[in-house]
Amino acid sequence: VLEVLSRIGGIAVHLVLLLMLPPLLAGLIVKIKAWFAGRRGPPLTQPYLDLKRLWHKGAVYSEVTTEVFRIGPLVIVASSLVAGLLVPLAGITAPLHFTGDLVVLAYLLALGRVATILAALDTGSAFEGMGASREAAFSAMGEPTLFLVLVAIGSLGQTAAHPSDWSLTAALAELTPDKWLIYGPALVPLGIALFVVILLENSRIPVDDPTTHLELTMIHEVMVLDHSGPDLALIEYGAAQKLLVLGSLLVDMLNFNSEQYSLLVRLPIYLSGLVLLAAAIALTEVAVARLRMRQVPRFLFGAFLLAAFGVVVVLFEKR
């Protein structure tokens, strides 16, 4: 009975984190960036207020658009939400875990992306077509890197105790501190590669600049130009949630979460991990400029090589 209760409690905490935390993470990045620029920046709760404002606004739909444009934002949120159910947050066993859920995670993210791209193409606008085309191309190139990271995590989780279990939850639970001592040289490049994937997937500098004022230089923002009101709120929320989900994957890799500690210990560690991640993203954005479009593939290929290197080291260490 106690176990069932703690499981239900775990799921409840997971859902609360997954549903409530994303805007805070987005706000945190803005805040840290502002600090570096010597400004005070908007309050941490600003994204919540923005979402509330958008949710209570009306909407304008283009005459050109079809049902695809209206379903797009729903699929974006649904995919990031279900993806979030697969990733353990704060070391809590994910509400949904089964063998091979790593692949499902990657393809759920792809589903959200495809929904964004199709909604953009539905407007018939050349600007949005441009963003769609760039997003499609770059994310396709990021896919192998994400998969290599997943392969590495999975094969590290492949132990005598879990011979065939390939769920994210089981694999990440195996990443104990003593594993870090052995596999550190592999986990560092893998972590960096995953960080690049996070930057790519969430349209951050140096791949994309969410704050630029010129549509010609945008990727993600130009795709959602035509969305307004509640739809835009859903898209913003889904984007923040995706950042949280992928970010948690990285934090889970780095934080030495272990079942032996109680949630009261793990939760602060997890949250400070997220703060560190936000700081890292903000620092990157402050330190470097957005790359020229033609150079993005090189950047992504670099991350791919890092991930490949990491996987090879893992494989050789395991033997």
Place this chain on the structure above:
Amino acid sequence: VNWTLPMLAAPFVLALGAPPAWLLGGRGARLGAQAGQLLALVGAALGLGCGIPVLLGNGTLEYNHPWPMPFGAIHLRLDPLAALFLVLVLALAAVLIVFTARTIAPAAQAWFNILLASLVVVILARNITLFLVAWEVMAVSSFLLIASGRLADTPEGQEGAWSYLIATHLGTACLLAMLPVLASPGTGTLRIDQALDFDDLRPGRLTPLQLNVLFLLALAGFGTKAALAPFHAWVARAYRVTPAWVAAASSALMAKVSLYVLFRTVLELTAGHAPPAWWGLTLIGLGVLSGFLGMGGAIGATRIKVVLGYSSVENVGIISLGFGLGLLGISDGAPAIAVLGFGGALYHIINHAILKTLMFTATGLVEQNAGTDDLARLGGLLGRMPVVGTCVGIGSLALSGLPTLNAFASEWLIYRGLFRSVGRLSPANHVMAMATVAALALIGGLAAVCFTGLFGIGFLGVARSNEAGEAGEPISQRTERALLAGLAVAVLFLGVFPSFGVLVIRSHVQAMLAGLKAGGAADALASSFAPLSGLTVVSLLLIGTVVVLKLLRDRRLSAQPVTRGPTWDCGYGYRAAFPRGQYTPVSFMDPLAPMFPWLTVRRERKEAIAGYFPASGAVEVESDDLIAERVLRPVFHFAGLGIMALRWIQRGSIQLYLLFLFTTLVVMLIWQILF
């Protein structure tokens, strides 16, 4: 009930439909075509009638009768694996028959009947001569179907049909070459008056060298028809000009039957033994190559049928990869990997056959109503053709390999097999498995780009031409639309409930594990397919969340002002030029295409822009198949030079040819007497 008779009757009834369609001319032509359709449906029903019981596990049907052909016998066998493909092919064929019923030309109907009859015999034939005859009939009838389109008389159309004919005969040549290999010294038992069956291709009878050569010949011969890279060069040229439903028959029926014969032959060559590891690795390698070259071709293509054709190359690659992984699992004694590989391959065959029938028939309706399948001239079709558009949308998402749809489930099995291979197979294969995962991920990413492009540019946005702007869904096509909707529902169902889908293939996977030395096959079977229910949970959660969010959003919007206006488009607000300002297939692929110069041949012609106020500017981008341009063109060029040297034989006088025949006979007679 003895089902052997209907099994024998099925190909006959199918073929019997051809004569009326050929012979009845003038006013009776339509009637002839209808007779052909009716007999085709009856034949298909007969085939399904004996196929389904066998598929459900009620024994095996066999018929063996002497046949005075070299190595010949009328030897047919309907076992469970054959039944799976017989049912798949005939069910989809029935869809195509109904789909084309109103529009098909009588001659095309006749050849379609012949094609279906030959497909049935190809699936059932156990005798090699009988098989080769049926295979050749299939090749010729499908060639005539490909050449039956309305572009058949254009140079483009002739080139397409011609490339197909050359490819298919080169493939058959590889199969014919299998006969002398069988007869090579060492076995010695091959006699011309003795029936030669597929059952004779087994490790005990043949030397390892013979087995290896036979494997390679089968790979090239069957791979050509299945469009496995590097034997796929005909795809772009043939699919560009063929009627859409013929492309469906080629991609969904013939390619799958070719894969079936390939797998079957490979399994028979191993027959209960572990195959050499390089067989599996070769299949995986060609699978990855197919994936890349298929997607490379699709990125460069602007016609829906060509994109779909290249996507078939990619998917055949995924199937081959899965099968290769299964073989590797057997070679290395890893049951779970074998189950995931074989299971993924078989399930993907079913899924892809349904998907390609759906997509090609939908393309046929697009061609009929919008006049073209050129994406650069389409746009906005979803609004005017809601049923066809929705079906293409579902098919596109499925072909992108996205969750809740069927192709994801089978690719997921293969991914799991690969993930498992990392660290499980012999060490040299770790890196292979890792590289294959990365390659498959990139291929999947490219497929998503291709199909978001196909659907987004062709069916969303605004029409780019008048024909596309006036397209609609006439009431007369409601049967066709109902079929499309049915296929789309199947795609969704097999994706949401893959556990049901794999019930059909479970026993076949088990049979394929015969060569496994290590035990644990039963455990592996259960533990590998059980997690499929996880996909059901994810799918239902996804769909449920979308529905809930939709209710929430729509309730919110009902209380707030909702207006309609022009697309914002950064405030430009131009109207007249708007449709032409949209992204085209070429511009959509522009960030991607130059990054993979090794996947396709790309020619760009640019008019240089000069001065501050250029009066004009133009760019033209054209892509061609890599293998066709870089490999086959030079090879055929030099082969042509060599053959020209023999031109003097070809005098065009019939007496001379008769003399050649006579001389050959005399030489053979002398040979027979002397040796």
